[in-house]
Amino acid sequence: MRLWIGFLVSVLVLAGCEEELTVPGQCPELCPGGQPVVLDTIVLATQGSDTAFFGYSDRTAISSLLVSDGLEAGEARGWVRFPQRSDSVTVGGIVRSYKTDSVVFTVNLVVRDTLVDGLKLIVHRVPLTWDTATTFTDVEAALTEAAIIDSVAVPDTLKTGAIRLVITDSTTLANLIPAGDSGRIALGFRIRADEPTGVRLGALAGASGAAGFATYVKADSVTDSTLVQQTVSVSAVANFFVRNNDVVNPDVDLLYIGGVPSYRSIMRFELPAIIKNTDVRLIRATLELTPEVPITGLRGDPAAVSVSGVTKDIGAKSPPAQAASGSGLLPQETSSEPVGIDMRLIVERWRGLSGLPQTIMIGLAPDGGSFFLPVFKSTRAAVGKPRLRLTYMLPSQVEQP
């Protein structure tokens, strides 16, 4: 019996040893059948298949307000409008009038160029009638010295977060909301800094929250000192920004992305047969777009060209395909170099018998809230046509002895 136990233990010990098989090697000396070959090919977008379309993210969907001063990417001004502020407060169930102690306007700083110091946010009173049709010229003309309510110096250490403009001056408070405006106010923003720069401020449709307007008051005829001080708060109900370089008359031979309402561009490709062979491993697929004009934005505020595949190619309204997207960051410094966007996942979905249409839509991320306004050459250009650079690996020959 002991012998059998010893035998079984020996078998288990031997069979249970963890195998370690690896030995060092180098190709081609030790690669049976040779080393897998890596190849590169370029596929131009199908001639004439690319077009820019307009009107995707509308003016109510902007994720942030752009405000700039002297920025190469363009001049931008923003504004917000608050709803009617109540002219009374309710204390102990009784509606009472009040006297204003102070007012605080709050806007959220989403992005700034942290290398630029001396940032100052200048707050103006602007017409309540502004809407998304208001032009840059209208806004610029209204943001005069006379319209300034006050300004606030943004600490150089503040990267993101709330910027608070506190008004306690009785004269300013008295004139803040003219009687004819029925308790409503709209604010326009411009900035100044030690050098040209820009900021993004929180907007209604963004994750950072819209501007706020708080009025700190003392309720009339209230003797209880713990109840006499009240706050009347409202949040912005409308906001928008305007810029001096919106695309107004687009060139049909160029591909636009971004802006408000945003542009997107469609382009189509035809994969070579070797790439459709599923035995071939696609290891990188890069969409290369050549800028028509230098790409410029706000330093420290990244944006990317987003690419998505489509489930059906029906032109401008082609539905995007799930799990078929890619993106490539735009350069932070002004650049005319071609932009590369990884879109391997999309090309993978093109392969095979039931692949997706070989069509992509390109857009800007964030859509409707970036200083970048990229414009790329199309297939109608003499040089710099959109192209797809594919790097792939042929199947290893090792499988055949």
Added chain:
Amino acid sequence: MVLGAFAVLASRAAAQSSEFGTRALGLPVAALSARAQGMGGGASMFDPDVALNPSAIWLTQRATATFSVRHFWRTSENPFGTADGNDTQFPLVMVAGPIGARWDFSISVSAYTDRTFALALLDTLSIRGQDVAVHDTLISKGGVNDIQGAVAFTVSRNFAVGIGLHVLTGTNRFEYRRAFSDSSYVPVRNKNELAFSGPGISAGFSAEPIRRVRLAGMVRWDGDLGFYKDSTKLSEIPMPLTFAAGVQYAPNDRLTIAGQGLYRTWSTADASIRSRGGLGADNAAEGSFGLEWTRSGRSVYKFPLRAGVRYAQLPYPVVTGSNGSEVQLSLGTGFRFSGNRGSVDFAIERAWRNDGQDFHEKTFMFTFGVGIRP
């Protein structure tokens, strides 16, 4: 049932990882019992528990099931580095026994060639005009197995012949992993599996022309080995003829010495392998010699001392124009119990493989075999 169970093991793990197994069909395996292994393979033409000579089973006195397990510890050296490794194989499973007064029968599953290895490779490729470092790992597991059904006919007290029918089968699973130093390129992981299939036939004889002197010889033909992927035949490769002869001498009841030579015409596949980009194949010879010494002529199964030496040429050059070979020293022993109904044998071996100036491998092996004679 036992054979079937062990056949699964053999087909799954009958392989020895080696840098010398990277070419063509891999490293030929000496599918020996632990007893024959202890004698360096010198007595394998006469060992009824070894499938090499189909007539050797004529000495089987009762139904016997044997199998062996072998563990390897090796150090591989080549110009690209040195690595230690270990692995386990189940080289031989066999059932044999008499089926009549003059007839004996056996079925065996053994490893024929081994294509188990893992290579770690470093290289730099020029992709998109940039140098990109790649880390490749090539893993191959499996090999060719030999399923044999054999019968032996005892012509006289001193002479027997045997014939074996073979099916070469097995699988070879590959995994190729490549990682790029530039993360813009996605890692690649390729998996493939090949299946092998081919026929074979062998014939042999065993004789004792002089008392205490035995002679044996065999010849084997294998047809083309087809390899398949997803049931589709990709191609085939010619297999070698095998010739082997052995002599065994027992000067007394306590000592047995044996030697054998074997030759395989692997070069028949040379052109086929080269046409696929391989390095070809050379004919290979091997010779082995061993002895078994028992302390008592009346209890020959009680811890005998076995020793042997084996030299073999390797058929597949690792690098162009090279000729590999291996030398192996063995020591072994064993015992029987339960009225000789059970047996346990051990062997320890030391092997050196070389190919050219740059490729060396040292292996320490431990073989453990068990036999059951119900």
